[in-house]
Amino acid sequence: MGSPKISRRIMLGRTGLAAAAVGLTLAGCGGGGSASPEASGDAGSSAPLTPVKLQLQWVAQAQFAGYYAALDQGYYKDEGLDVSILEGGPDIVPQDVLSAGDVDYAISWVPKVLGSIEKGAKITDVAQIFERSGTTQISFKDKNITTPGDLAGKNVGSWGYGNEWELFAGMQKAGVDVGAIKLVQQAFDMNGFLAGDIDAAQAMTYNEYAQVLESENPATGQLFTPDDLNVISWNDVGTNMLQDAIWANSDKLSSDTAYQDQTTKFIKASIKGWVYARDNAEQAADIVTKAGSQLGVSHQKWQTNEVNKLIWPSTSGGIGMISDVAWTRTVGIAKGTKNETGATIISADPPETAKSTTYVEKALAELKSEGVDVEGKNFAPLTVTLEKGGA
Template sequence: MGSPKITRRAMLGRTGLAAAAVGLTLAGCGSSGDASPGADASSGGGASLTPVKLQLQWVAQAQFAGYYAALDQGFYKDAGLDVSILEGGPDIVPQDVLSAGDVDYAISWVPKVLGSIEKGAKITNVAQIFERSGTTQISFKDKNITSPADLKGKNVGSWGYGNEWELFAGMQKAGVEVGDIKLVQQAFDMNGFLAGDIDAAQAMTYNEYAQVLESENPATGQLFTPADLNVISWNDVGTNMLQDAIWANSDKLGSDAAYQDQTTRFIKASIKGWVYARDNPQPAADIVTNAGSQLGKSHQLWQTNEVNKLIWPSASGGIGMISDDAWTRTVGIAKGTKNETGATIISADPPATAKSTTYVEKALTELKAEGVDVEGKGFTPATVTLEQGGA
């Protein structure tokens, strides 16, 4: 595999590490010159590849393992696509980059994009990759916070930037308003939580939760364990919202036949990447590490495993399908939950163009015909041992 072409711009990542906004091109870097398993015959071995840019919503990490795997394993190349993956960061809004026409596709959470669509962004959810929410609120056992109602009067951390809506919805469902807590602007790390400044901190199952478990408990000299923590999962509370989805340009979907076909091929190849990550978690984690992620090896594997849990098994008929129930719940929360200023994400239902299952349905039909397991009903998570600092 040749060296990827990389450009970097320093910034602070959510893990507290120096990260980068990276344009990474690996198309054509499969393990051999032969077509990868499951290659599309229609790609035509000698045909030129179509350049495609994908904007991530964060830096390189296993949250995006499927896309990096699709690149590394040659699935995009097999689909006739020369894909460049652009890293995100705290100062990059993926849907804005897509709406501006600077990229072809973007990865972002549904509630964040719904707000942009109401403001005029013409983009469409074409594949809902994550079926479950990875957002939690964690606390140490001595805080006695086991439910949203217990957050009243506590120092509650949130990153903001649209990450807070499940928290606010869960609190308000329990009768706790934003004014009933002390809302703490949480940094993109767990230092404030570990220092005791935050009673209940926001944590993704695949990232910040692991950061705590990788840290030493000063009372024991050993790493913290799950037994030291209480976890509020918004999946359990019922205020979980749809997260990572593939977004496309609405206008081009409506008028450009080539873009329509490209979108199906892009989704299909991306799904192959996620199937690879499901069936090969350690190699998938290694692929992301080799792509430039600065996370440690055990943390990267933990992240791959936890992200797999958000996708598999698919309860929607196949990875990428948009559940009507989950969409309706997300829209309802976006319309009915208030932030600290009393504002909601959106004031009315989004337009019909906010989502489309046309392209993912075609991709899934083709994959099933090829014998690809797109539902993962037999998925069993791996057991991952975290090392100190995620090493």
């Protein structure tokens, strides 16, 4: 497999620092009409690879390790696909890019896409990669916030943009309306929390939580530890919603047999990438770094490890399967939880085309026949030591 070409652009990363985000694409046909080795299929084969564009939800980081690993290890090429990975950012809405026909697949959270579907987007969840939620609300121990009910009267941070619904659902389940807190617009970093301006901050287990543990406690001169924090997990509260999924074009799934076949192949190769990231977490972290992520070595390893925990072990018959229980819970929260204006994400159940297990079931069957472990029942996470600043 030849070396992939790299195109570079500057984007604001989730850490709040200017990051050089890298879009990694396999080389395509040259201007003179001759195809590069990557675009011409396997050695000795004249069959060209099918160009495929994947839109990520955020910049290059281990949240997407499986896709980068599938590209790096040649799994997409094995399925006859020439995949380009397009990074996201603050101003990019993956489902809108997919709905507009600018890409073939997109990664996004289910509740965000449900709102887009109700507004007319014709896209389908074809593989639910994250089985568990990575969203938490964290606070320092001296704030005495251990349950959603304790958030009443507190300065509560949220990024907004559809990231707040598990928080609101957890609060309302505990009898705390949004009006009972001071909702703080949280930046895409933990500076406000560390400065004391936010009592309870939103934090992904694989990113912002680690940012705190990479920071120095001014009282001790040492890094903060988990013992310094209280963590509210929405998985424990029961208001967790489905997050990273692979989305496809609904109309093309209903009428384009080539796209249907391509979707199975894309899911299959992506799952192999996630299996690689599970079994080779440190190598997967390195792959993402080489793809352009600006995160430090220890932070990248932490992120890979924590993302693996959201996927493995699979309890739904294999990675990518859509749990009816989790889907129903997510839809229920989207219909029944109100934000600060009294609005909900959706007003009615989504159409049947909002999800399909047809293609992931085919992909899993093929992988199982090849001896690939798609459930990861024996998964054991790494022990990762964070360094100051995530270095």
